[in-house]
Amino acid sequence: MRTKIAAVAAIAALALAITGCGKAKDDSSNQPKVDKSVSFDAGTKMEALNKAQSIKIGVKFDQPGLGYKDPSKSGPVGFDIEIAKIVAAKLGIPADKIQWVETVSKNREPFLQNGTVDIVVASYSITDERKQIVGMAGPYYVTGQQLLVRSDDDSIKGPDDLTGKGVCSVTGSTSIKTVEEKYGATPKPFGTYSECVQALLNKTVDAVTTDGPILLGYAAQDPDKLKVVGDTFSEERYGIGFAKGDTKFCEFLSTTIKDSFKDGSWEQAFKDTLGKAKVDAPKPPTVDACA
Amino acid sequence: MNVLIDNLPDLLSGFGKTLALSAIAGVCALILGTILASFRVSPVPVFRAIGTSYVNIFRNTPLVLLFVLFIFGLPQLGITGDHLFAFAAAAMSIYTAAFVCEALRSGINSVNVGQAEAARSIGLTFQQNLSLVILPQAFRAVIPPLASVFIALVKNTAIVEAFGITEAAYQMDSLVRDHPQSIYAVFAGTAAGYIIIVFAISGAARLLERKLEVKR
Numbered sequence: 168m169r170t171k172i173a174a175v176a177a178i179a180a181l182a183l184a185i186t187g188c189g190k191a192k193d194d195s196s197n198q199p200k201v202d203k204s205v206s207f208d209a210g211t212k213m214e215a216l217n218k219a220q221s222i223k224i225g226v227k228f229d230q231p232g233l234g235y236k237d238p239s240k241s242g243p244v245g246f247d248i249e250i251a252k253i254v255a256a257k258l259g260i261p262a263d264k265i266q267w268v269e270t271v272s273k274n275r276e277p278f279l280q281n282g283t284v285d286i287v288v289a290s291y292s293i294t295d296e297r298k299q300i301v302g303m304a305g306p307y308y309v310t311g312q313q314l315l316v317r318s319d320d321d322s323i324k325g326p327d328d329l330t331g332k333g334v335c336s337v338t339g340s341t342s343i344k345t346v347e348e349k350y351g352a353t354p355k356p357f358g359t360y361s362e363c364v365q366a367l368l369n370k371t372v373d374a375v376t377t378d379g380p381i382l383l384g385y386a387a388q389d390p391d392k393l394k395v396v397g398d399t400f401s402e403e404r405y406g407i408g409f410a411k412g413d414t415k416f417c418e419f420l421s422t423t424i425k426d427s428f429k430d431g432s433w434e435q436a437f438k439d440t441l442g443k444a445k446v447d448a449p450k451p452p453t454v455d456a457c458a
Numbered sequence: 459m460n461v462l463i464d465n466l467p468d469l470l471s472g473f474g475k476t477l478a479l480s481a482i483a484g485v486c487a488l489i490l491g492t493i494l495a496s497f498r499v500s501p502v503p504v505f506r507a508i509g510t511s512y513v514n515i516f517r518n519t520p521l522v523l524l525f526v527l528f529i530f531g532l533p534q535l536g537i538t539g540d541h542l543f544a545f546a547a548a549a550m551s552i553y554t555a556a557f558v559c560e561a562l563r564s565g566i567n568s569v570n571v572g573q574a575e576a577a578r579s580i581g582l583t584f585q586q587n588l589s590l591v592i593l594p595q596a597f598r599a600v601i602p603p604l605a606s607v608f609i610a611l612v613k614n615t616a617i618v619e620a621f622g623i624t625e626a627a628y629q630m631d632s633l634v635r636d637h638p639q640s641i642y643a644v645f646a647g648t649a650a651g652y653i654i655i656v657f658a659i660s661g662a663a664r665l666l667e668r669k670l671e672v673k674r
Contacts, residue, residue, distance in 0.1 A: 273631055276638040300639050333540050338619055339631040355542065356628055358620035362530075366622065369533035371540060 199256040212416040225270035225284035231384040249436030251288040272339040287408035304420035305406030309452045311399025313379040325397035332373040335363035342377045417457035461640040462647040472629030480612045486551035491558025517556040524549045542622040561603040565596030598670045605663035
């Protein structure tokens, strides 16, 4: 009977955990400098946003280190969030005037097309299919997919060991497609990454896969039970999404990303967020030209 | 449209899982629901209490919570391993059984009290009374509401996409991810799949209803 009560308590605690009571992260004190005197050509998107003194930015709320919103905190935190703040600052908009809109993987394109958001900074990999319907500037960060497994499981050392294994990732992510199609894994989609990690600890799945930095965040939270194995086996080039066809806006975004590489704000943003998982800031990637 | 044709194998395998889950959960819910309904009308107070508690607990619990309980809770109790499909089928069966039970109970109530009394007066036991006289008539009376329960069950299976099962809704999400330019075709195609399943259920129900109609 006592074990049953303990089990019920564990389940209740888990239900709380799933509803998103994760670890809080400190707000970064290194806010990018807002240039009040910027001016843009008349009729451009930049001028409109600057005049409105407000911008709607689509970000993820469930990826620790990249874009994560603690329910008890007012704003989201993470590397993507810092990049978004840098862009807003270049437009002359302070961080507190940004309207954060939660986007999930499958609604980013509709949100850009409908104007629900002005830009998307949400671990948004640049792909040719997406470029057909939205504009993408960047990349501002290049990363790759890795594997998170239980520490006591030595049967998975890299993606080649995945054949027939149950691999969890979030529904609608590119990661789950890669392991299924290239490595023969059985996809086990869950709603959020924290549920995937729970299923991994429960031995319901054998591995969790997504972009490396997210997995490192979870491994750092529970180093006795979890580890990240193997090298990255895909290339994800994170870009900033915007409405298709606005070349001037694209040039502005590309310049902003390049400038952030030069003036150190990019590296600072990395150190404040992903760097906390004991990863060094990589070399900044080469930004694509605007077509 | 090409998106749907090119990815037909994936879509079909997704709908296959949707159908398998619906069928397994539907049969289990029908059996469990019938047992519960007979509990609820039983002369034994303990059985009545069990039936009532069951319905009140599971009809009032959101399905997602049941899934959390099964998929994350059972492994805590020591049932580890890849049993996602079984867990999902069990959660759906237990949830749907409460609705089957209540639909069937309304059918039992629609059978004239005189029939039960007549059956009892010729010496039939409660079990015989229920299985030979009352339940056959009750089932005929509740075909339309039972069909609604099973249609709801099919649509509810879309929830398991968030719990590790690659059914139709998961395939739809994957197609939206890979082909964002064809989002409307993907939605329409998936909806069409569900509509076909639902039409089949309601068609079968209408057929049964016409065949088994009770003249009163």
